[in-house]
Amino acid sequence: MHREQISRIAHAEHPIKSPLDDDSVRRLLERGLTRGDERVLDLGCGGGEWLLRALATRPGVRAEGVDISEDALDQAAAAARDLGVQDRLVLHHRKAEEFVSEEPFDVVLSFGAAHAFGGLLPTLAAARRYLAPGGCVLIGDGFWEHPPSQDAVEMLGNFVDLATTVDRVVADGWTPVDGHVSTRQELDDYEWACWGSLAAWALDHADHPDSAQVLETATVRRAEWLRAYRDTWGFVSLVLRRTPDSA
Numbered sequence: 001m002h003r004e005q006i007s008r009i010a011h012a013e014h015p016i017k018s019p020l021d022d023d024s025v026r027r028l029l030e031r032g033l034t035r036g037d038e039r040v041l042d043l044g045c046g047g048g049e050w051l052l053r054a055l056a057t058r059p060g061v062r063a064e065g066v067d068i069s070e071d072a073l074d075q076a077a078a079a080a081r082d083l084g085v086q087d088r089l090v091l092h093h094r095k096a097e098e099f100v101s102e103e104p105f106d107v108v109l110s111f112g113a114a115h116a117f118g119g120l121l122p123t124l125a126a127a128r129r130y131l132a133p134g135g136c137v138l139i140g141d142g143f144w145e146h147p148p149s150q151d152a153v154e155m156l157g158n159f160v161d162l163a164t165t166v167d168r169v170v171a172d173g174w175t176p177v178d179g180h181v182s183t184r185q186e187l188d189d190y191e192w193a194c195w196g197s198l199a200a201w202a203l204d205h206a207d208h209p210d211s212a213q214v215l216e217t218a219t220v221r222r223a224e225w226l227r228a229y230r231d232t233w234g235f236v237s238l239v240l241r242r243t244p245d246s247a
């Protein structure tokens with residue numbers, strides 16, 4: 001089965017493709033979108049869940065999303081039509097690092113997509129290019145809660161601990177005005193939702209030619225999570241504004 005189809009099934013019960021619950025997403029959006037008429041950009045928007053929630057609750061907001069996944073963007077477009085917000089959403093099918101915009105954005109989002117830019121700081125450098133003066137960035141990325149195994153690094157990438165993560169962001173000219181560290185419940189709920197949805201799909205489609213492959217993927221990924229990174233990996237979301245001297 002195609003990687004994007006697997007991702008679609010895995011996220012069926014958890015459309016936010018990051019370990020954050022609905023309350024955390026709502027609160028982070030509230031901190032970033034204080035006026036209600038912002039122009040919002042999401043780099044690596046996936047199915048557009050963050051933008052859809054912003055648009056559905058704020059009739060004055062306009063949004064643009066960028067992603068390389070045509071399948072995810074199709075899902076975002078369909079959901080926008082269902083919600084009646086399609087006139088205020090523009091979706092760009094391209095690499096986020098190649099996106100250009102003539103108009104700046106009041107809020108730039110990027111959750112779980114920093115690997116596309118080569119890490120957190122390069123993602124912030126990209127976000128800064130689009131940011132209007134006085135604007136803010138909402139960004140979510142991983143960190144090591146405890147020293148990782150070599151397997152975990154190979155699987156998830158090269159993170160640092162939370163304090164060092166925030167120190168680096170501050171040294172890069174950003175001031176955190178809010179943040180959220182995903183709870184154990186949010187981290188576990190996300191992983192169970194992904195690998196549980198895949199396993200359930202395989203059991204429900206036992207006659208499908210890809211059923212065995214999907215069940216195997218669920219089994220392997222669940223074991224990787226439990227054995228390699230559940231006890232060491234965390235996820236932090238930051239609401240950032242430019243520090244005055246760095247603006």
Ligand SMILES: C[S@@+](CC[C@H](N)C(=O)[O-])C[C@H]1O[C@@H](n2cnc3c(N)ncnc32)[C@H](O)[C@@H]1O
Binds near residue numbers: 017110
């Ligand atoms: C973990 S998902 C997060 C999606 C969304 N931000 C969310 O939190 O629901 C990462 C997304 O980054 C996208 N992505 C990966 N590389 C990218 C790139 N170079 N440019 C744009 N999007 C990219 C993937 O297609 C995927 O939709």
